[in-house]
Amino acid sequence: MRGFFMSDEELGKKDDDHKSFKNGAGLRQPNWHPARVPPRRSLKRIGIVLFVAVLVYLFIKNIPVLGPNPQMHRPSYGGSELPTNADGRPAHNRNPSSLSRSKPRPAKNAPERTYNGPVRFLELAQTLHAISGTRGSMVTNRNVLFVASSLKSAAMLLPMACQMGVELRNYVHFALMSRSEIDIQELRKINGIDDSCQIIFHDARPDYAQISTDDRMENAVFRAFHHVFNYMHPQAILVDGSSDEEPFFLRGAQQHSNAKKNTLIELPRKATTRLMWLTKLDSQALRMWNKNxxxxxxxxxxxxxxxxxxxxxxxxxxxxxxxxxxxxxxxxxxxxxxxxxxxxxxxxxxxxxxxxxxxxxxxxxxxxxxxxxxxxxxxxxxxxxxxxxxxxxxxxxxxxxxxxxxxxxxxxxxxxxxxxxxxxxxxxxxxxxxxxxxxxxxxxxxxxxxxxxxxxxxxxxxxxxxxxxxxxxxxxxxxxxxxxxxxxxxxxxxxxxxxxxxxxxxxxxxxxxxxxxxxxxxxxxxxxxxxxxxxxxxxxxxxxxxxxxxxxxxxxxxxxxxxxxxxxxxxYVSQESSKPMLAEDASEEEIENIRQxxxxxxxxxxxxxxxxxxxxxxxxxxxxxxxxxxxxxxxxxxxxxxxxxxxxxxxxxxxxxxxxxxxxxxxxxxxxxxxxxxxxxxxx
Missing domain, CATH: 3.90.550.10 (Spore Coat Polysaccharide Biosynthesis Protein SpsA; Chain A)
Known part of the structure; x- marks a missing residue:
């Protein structure tokens, strides 16, 4: 700024006055002191800088909108902005539910389900790789899978899965394919499931499930079943077939069953009271549930x-x-x-x-x-x-x-x-x-x-x-x-x-x-x-x-x-066998004997x-x-x-x-x- 307000002659002279010499050598008067800028000139320069800064801020603040306002169609995520990539798509989050766990959202501010991006399962691979001991790579094995999307359906299926696990005739698995953010350990605790139930849990929820469209969730269910099928080859898949279950989940499950020809058992509403006997069957018997x-x-x-x-x-x-x-x-x-x-x-x-x-x-x-x-x-x-x-x-x-x-x-x-x-x-x-x-x-x-x-x-x-x-x-x-x-x-x-x-x-x-x-x-x-x-x-x-x-x-x-x-x-009817048991003149004793x-x-x-x-x-x-x-x-x-x-x-x-x-x-x-x-x- 000093250079901007000075003439060329003054600039040259001032530069000579302030020029430094190597190793402190050069002509220097004993009583020399650095030149100071007068106070009035310093205040003037500061005021000009502030004025220019204010003008720039007001100009940027009041730039006119030349097109549709993006705030009119951008979904609200409850106060936390969704991280995005360079192309504008949501960035993949390692923890799909972390967006809302930091700050709970009321129901009235529930996110719009508009996201239809690629499907990723962030927690499924770890548990599927860990079940090699169940011989899931073999077409015939002892694996039985319970699957739920609705938490209400999960509450119905988990007691049955626990009872089947206690029987020790099958390897019992439970997979969650839900929009819910509930933690698997919390789900177990709420439904009274402990280690004695002998259940292997799988988190098959896709990323960004809460903001996904129904089509994306249906596709996610189909793909989750595909991954589970390749690693587990379950002999029977048990789901809640009542209206308590999510429609997109039932559609995806049925589509996969038709594609792979596996056994899908859709349990009725009162299965826990009417069909608990099925928990005592082995996987080979359950595989024939729909085939007889x-x-x-x-x-x-x-x-x-x-x-x-x-x-x-x-x-x-x-x-x-x-x-x-x-x-x-x-x-x-x-x-x-x-x-x-x-x-x-x-x-x-x-x-x-x-x-x-x-x-x-x-x-x-x-x-x-x-x-x-x-x-x-x-x-x-x-x-x-x-x-x-x-x-x-x-x-x-x-x-x-x-x-x-x-x-x-x-x-x-x-x-x-x-x-x-x-x-x-x-x-x-x-x-x-x-x-x-x-x-x-x-x-x-x-x-x-x-x-x-x-x-x-x-x-x-x-x-x-x-x-x-x-x-x-x-x-x-x-x-x-x-x-x-x-x-x-x-x-x-x-x-x-x-x-x-x-x-x-x-x-x-x-x-x-x-x-x-x-x-x-x-x-x-x-x-x-x-x-x-x-x-x-x-x-x-x-x-x-x-x-x-x-x-x-x-x-x-x-x-x-x-x-x-x-x-x-x-x-075998004949005249003799067709005779009445009592004659018309039968006594009271004969009638009573026949009655008894x-x-x-x-x-x-x-x-x-x-x-x-x-x-x-x-x-x-x-x-x-x-x-x-x-x-x-x-x-x-x-x-x-x-x-x-x-x-x-x-x-x-x-x-x-x-x-x-x-x-x-x-x-x-x-x-x-x-x-x-x-x-x-x-x-x-």
Whole structure:
């Protein structure tokens, strides 16, 4: 500034006066002092500088806006500016939630969800790399994944995940794909999850989740599932399928499930009270959750409208939240009672309380045309033709008698038992499925001849509980019996197809043989049961199959077979059997005896309780190796005994029915899957 206000001559002179000399040398007068600027000139210069500075500030402050004001469309982030890169995009933050943790925001100042940038998962890689010990790189493993986006859904899923982890049958994982900023440790604490739950947690939230659009969050969910799938290969993914969960999350989960064909289990709202039994299944059983299907088949008989209506009402009142609604087929006789007609006109299937957005009907009514009474062969063929499994390994049939009545939890027990005894890792490894003919809902009290009572096996309480100090009484237990039943039994699809083939070849052998082999004419099964049950028993005896029956305490919560309105199967009706139970001139004593007989009929009354409460062993299904076994005639037996009896009966059947000579028996055709051709040498 000094140079700006001085002339050139003065500038040169002043510079000479102030010029420094090296090492202090040069001419210097002894009394010399530095020149000082007069005070008035200094104040003048300071004032000019301040004036110029004010002008510059006012000019910058009042620059006109030449375009749209960016403040009009810029989202507000609650007082903290979002760091940006040179290109104007939000800079990646190591901690996605740190923007708001420093200063809480009220709900009215919630950020606008407009960010749709690239997706990054800042916390997911660390936990995914740490689970190599679970063999997640293998397609088949023990990993089960629970996933939530909504904190309300997380509160529902975490207790189930904890219970499954305590069972120690699976590696249980929980992933959070949420907008929430909650810390994983805080989420665990709020829901009472500690280390005893054996849960592996994964933070699968993307960066800037709170300000992301729904499309970005949906894409983030899909990509998170993709990363988890590559590192974990979960056998089943469990999510909250109710309206409590975020829509973008369910869309992303369903899209990934469709792309990878993995098992996605969408749990209903009351899963913690209705479906806690699924926490006791292993990963291989859960993988088949959506891949198996059950159909229901009812063979109505004339004059039993009351029993049929009672059965259909109990079916409608049951809970089907564990699976898709089964298809229902009702075989009607030629003569339909008027009450049955009226009831079927208003009968809706699926029931009104079952979620059915397409309003599809899963009901088939089949009315018989011939009026004349059917023979045993015709009745068996017609009944078995009512169902054919499209996928033998995954399609099964529940056969119900009109005299049956079911509890609300019957379908849960069927699915629980089917997944455990047909699809679990233990079942596959020990080949339980090869011996399992079906699963019964009733506990029989008589042998199939209808004459003698069935002595039900039991177990010691000390054996079931492991407490030696407890009173060593006996408790009811599930058991394996070689004889099937027709009251309420689920037949596996593979065994049903094999039964089809067996009946077909047996009828052909019966027609082409003279005389008819005794094994095809003898009646082991009482005429109070349908004729097809005789064929089912023969197949079970020749193959060594067995049926799973529930214990008494469990059967009371599943089904009962009423005897007061029992009707003889049509193929066994005769003039003698159709006579009234009482003559017109019966005495009071005879009437009272019949009344008491009907009142105290052989049946187990229903006493519905929670499924897990009705099952022994804390709700865990016992392995086949721990269950008692009964031969077809009700005698206690071991596996070796069943094998010996089956081999003996098969040899006799091949010789007398299959017309196999000694040489053929010794060579023995190889058993084909779903076929009984090896039992018949005269048929192809």
């Amino acid at each position: 299907h059950i159909d229901i088949l009812i063979h109505a008989v004339p004059g039993a409208s009351g029993s049929l209506i009672r059965l259909l009402r109990s079916l409608s009142d049951a809970d089907y939240t564990s699976s898709s609604v089964p298809h229902l087929t009702i075989e009607l006789p030629h003569d339909i009672d008027a009450p049955t007609k009226r009831f079927l006109e208003s009968f809706a299937w699926p029931p009104a309380h079952v979620y059915n957005p397409t309003n599809a009907r899963f009901l088939s009514l089949r009315h018989r045309i011939p009026h004349q009474r059917m023979s045993e062969e015709e009745s068996s063929a017609r009944f078995l033709e009512s169902f054919w499994p499209a996928q033998p390994a995954n399609s099964h049939i529940l056969v119900l008698s009109p005299q049956a009545e079911l509890s609300p939890d019957y379908f849960h027990y069927l699915k629980y038992s089917l997944l455990e005894y047909r699809y679990s890792a233990a079942s596959t490894y020990q080949h339980w499925d090869r011996r399992l003919f079906g699963i019964s809902l009733e506990q029989p009290l008589q042998l199939l001849d209808g004459k003698e009572a069935l002595l039900l096996p039991s177990l010691l309480k000390s054996t079931t509980s492991g407490d030696k100090d407890e009173d060593e009484g006996e408790t009811s237990t599930s058991f394996l019996w070689q004889a099937p039943t027709s009251g309420a039994m689920l037949f596996l699809g593979e065994k049903w197809m094999e039964l089809h083939d067996f009946v077909s070849r047996s009828l052909e052998a019966k027609q082409s043989s003279e005389p008819v082999p005794e094994l095809l004419t003898e009646k082991v099964v009482s005429t109070q049961y349908p004729s097809w049950l005789e064929h089912a028993l023969r197949l079970a005896r020749v193959r060594g199959y067995w049926t799973l029956y529930p214990g008494k305490d469990t059967a009371m919560n599943l089904a009962t077979i009423h005897s007061e309105l029992h009707s003889i199967p049509e193929e 007989k009907i009142k105290t009929g052989l049946e187990i009354p229903l006493a519905p309780v929670s499924l897990l409460d009705s099952l022994p062993n804390d709700g865990n299904l016992r392995p086949f190796t721990d269950l008692p076994i009964l031969s077809w005639n009700g005698q206690p037996a071991e596996v070796d005994t069943i094998n010996h009896l089956a081999t003996k009966y098969a040899t006799e059947f091949k010789e007398k029915v299959g017309r196999c000579d000694t040489t053929s028996v010794e060579k023995q055709k190889a058993k084909e899957n779903l076929s009984t051709q090896d039992l018949f040498c005269t048929t192809d």
